[in-house]
Amino acid sequence: GAVVSQHPSWVICKSGTSVKIECRSLDFQATTMFWYRQFPKQSLMLMATSNEGSKATYEQGVEKDKFLINHASLTLSTLTVTSAHPEDSSFYICSARKTGVSNQPQHFGDGTRLSIL
Amino acid sequence: AQTVTQSQPEMSVQEAETVTLSCTYDTSESDYYLFWYKQPPSRQMILVIRQEAYKQQNATENRFSVNFQKAAKSFSLKISDSQLGDAAMYFCAYRRAYSGGGADGLTFGKGTHLIIQP
Numbered sequence: 552g553a554v555v556s557q558h559p560s561w562v563i564c565k566s567g568t569s570v571k572i573e574c575r576s577l578d579f580q581a582t583t584m585f586w587y588r589q590f591p592k593q594s595l596m597l598m599a600t601s602n603e604g605s606k607a608t609y610e611q612g613v614e615k616d617k618f619l620i621n622h623a624s625l626t627l628s629t630l631t632v633t634s635a636h637p638e639d640s641s642f643y644i645c646s647a648r649k650t651g652v653s654n655q656p657q658h659f660g661d662g663t664r665l666s667i668l
Numbered sequence: 669a670q671t672v673t674q675s676q677p678e679m680s681v682q683e684a685e686t687v688t689l690s691c692t693y694d695t696s697e698s699d700y701y702l703f704w705y706k707q708p709p710s711r712q713m714i715l716v717i718r719q720e721a722y723k724q725q726n727a728t729e730n731r732f733s734v735n736f737q738k739a740a741k742s743f744s745l746k747i748s749d750s751q752l753g754d755a756a757m758y759f760c761a762y763r764r765a766y767s768g769g770g771a772d773g774l775t776f777g778k779g780t781h782l783i784i785q786p
Contacts, residue, residue, distance in 0.1 A: 585773040589711075594759060597773035642711060646774075656703065657763075657774060659713035 554578055555647050557660025565668055566637060572630045572663045574601075574645030580625040581647035585657065586618075589642040601628040625650065635667045670695040672762050674777035681750050682785050688735075689745045689780045691760030699765040702736065702743045703774070707757040716758070719743065721765075747782075755784045 554577040562570055574584055582603045587595040599620055600608040607620035617639075619631040628647075632639055642664050646657040671694045681687035693702070704716040719727045719736050727734050731748045747754055760777040 587773070594776045594778045595713075595774070597775070600773055644711075644713065646713075656701075656715050656718055662711050662713075664711075 555645065555658045555660040557645055557663055559663060560661060561664045561666075563666045563668065564635065567634055570632045570635055570665060572632075572643055572645075572665075574628045574630070574647065574660050576626045576647045576658070579647075580650045581628075582625060582650040584622060584628040584645055584647045586620065586628075586630050587644045587646070589644060589662075591642075595644060599630075601630075603628075632665065635665070637667045640665055640667045670697070670700075670762050670764070670775050672760050672775050672777040674760055674780050676780045677778070678781040678783065680783040680785060681747075683750055683752060685750055686746060686748045687750055687782065689747075689758050689760075689782070691743045691745070691777055693741050693743065693760070693762050695741070695762065695764070697764045701763045701765065702734075703761040703763070704732070704734070704743075704745045705759045705761060705776075706754075707759060707779075708755075713759075717745065750784050752784050752786060755782055757781055 556575045558573045584601040586598045588598050589595045597610050598613045601620045601622040603622045609615045622628040642662050644662040646659045648657050649655045673692045700721045702719045706714045706716050717727050717729045717732050726736050733746045735744045757779045759779045761774040763774050764772050
């Protein structure tokens with residue numbers, strides 16, 4: 552149980568386009584999901600916390616207009632990288648925790664490798 | 669703000685031997701969770717072990733155990749009988765306990781690259 556699906560796993564697109572990444576909790580409800588970014592050979596950095604039915608909370612230094620987050624249901628959060636540029640190329644990973652269970656660990660998706668040409 | 673420090677960028681160990689990965693953290697919270705995650709080349713994040721700060725007993729999962737020293741803010745991971753499949757990046761992570769006022773994401777250390785020599 553506790554599976555998180557992330558799609559797509561790899562995307563290559565031209566500079567200036569927008570890219571949407573989906574994060575789904577397949578067998579549990581998640582009021583809160585998290586989005587992380589990982590540059591090559593570096594650690595994961597929390598970008599934002601996605602809250603179902605309300606606005607996302609962004610970490611300091613993360614542009615909210617650049618990284619649009621929508622959490623329209625208890626099982627789906629999306630991250631849209633708008634007007635992507637080569638410096639946005641990175642590995643993006645989402646995670647989710649079961650609603651109402653505070654001591655549960657986060658379950659991670661398999662990540663999305665984003666390459667902007 | 670909380671910080672997590674892993675001072676060993678890379679560690680190497682012979683197969684079947686024991687290795688310890690270090691992690692220290694800084695926080696003003698009294699209640700929190702600590703985790704060790706494994707990230708193989710596939711980049712999938714795999715939970716290895718976790719520790720609740722209010723528990724004095726060190727967590728253990730088969731060949732993996734931790735040495736949690738709350739006063740020293742230290743949380744090391746010991747891998748016994750190392751296997752080739754243990755080779756990966758290992759990240760130490762922190763999360764404050766859910767207080768009802770909002771959920772917090774994980775704060776990760778920079779990671780330790782573990783090499784297993786056959």
